Amino acid sequence: MxxxxxxxxxxxxxxxxxxxxxxxxxxxxxxxxxxxxxxxxxxxxxxxxxxxxxxxxxxxxxxxxxxxxxxxxxxxxxxxxxxxYASGGSLLDLMNKYGGKIPECDVKDYARMILEGLVDIHNRGYIHSDLKPENILVFPSQTGSDLNTLKIADFGLARQCGEKRYSTTLGIWFSRYSRLYVTRICDGRNQWCIGYMVTRLHYC
Structure with missing residues (x-):
């Protein structure tokens, strides 16, 4: 190309x-x-x-x-x-636009978009491993509604399920004390992260 x-x-x-x-x-x-x-x-x-x-x-x-x-x-x-190109920037930019949290009426739809993206990732045997607002990008609506479309980006740390890798504990957003260890990749990390992220969308 x-x-x-x-x-x-x-x-x-x-x-x-x-x-x-x-x-x-x-x-x-x-x-x-x-x-x-x-x-x-x-x-x-x-x-x-x-x-x-x-x-x-x-x-x-x-x-x-x-x-x-x-x-x-x-x-x-x-x-x-x-x-x-995501003309709306990142989900973090969108959160900052609303003073740090997304309006409650939009949280459900945005959470659904993120979850649908994760389902596609997991169905193909991968774990994103770096899910955070900075890595979720904002696009104009693709359905004709006033709501933006969210898409998961940045697969630099993505791994296949079951793959061994070196990682750090509590490596998402608020790592304070990190220890290097070998772990086997599974989807539990992303399940925890999506729960934390949805909570942060409105309550942080």
Missing amino acids: EVKGVKLKVLGRGAYGVVHLVETTSPCSGLFAVKSAPLTKSFSLSKEWEIFKKFIGCPNIVQCFGGFTSFERDGGYFYNLFLE
């Missing part, structure tokens, strides 16, 4: 790369999010693309249109993920 366009601004920075808002002219015109990392440090992004392929067409998961390599004059070769 060859993508041509202009970087407009930085949308975010993380451990595995930088996300830019890009206005493209090829292979199609429009606004997209492009997540990039130096080619020598791109293993996580290339693995993320392989995971994204499993979720093509899932309505509550951010869609990835491909991975490609580019050359930047000031930085060498980069690996990039070509993602749909």
Whole structure:
């Protein structure tokens, strides 16, 4: 895939790369999010693309249109993920817009969207492992209603069910004392996290 366009601004920075808002002219015109990392440090992004392929067409998961390599004059070769752009920012941005909590009348619908995304992830044998408001993105309504559409993003830490990995205790939002240990991935972590997140949507 060859993508041509202009970087407009930085949308975010993380451990595995930088996300830019890009206005493209090829292979199609429009606004997209492009997540990039130096080619020598791109293993996580290339693995993320392989995971994204499993979720093509899932309505509550951010869609990835491909991975490609580019050359930047000031930085060498980069690996990039070509993602749909969330014009509404993240769920955390939406919460802050309402003073830290979502109106109670909307919490049920937003929780349903997140849960439907998690069902798609679990049905394909994966655990997200990093579910938090910053990794849930806000899109315009896809049903014609006034309510935004939420989609789960960022699969950099996603793992297959049953996979062994190193992890940290209480690693979501409020980790204070962390210990490194080996755990076998299961869906209990996300079940706990979704309960905490839904509570936080309105009561924090």
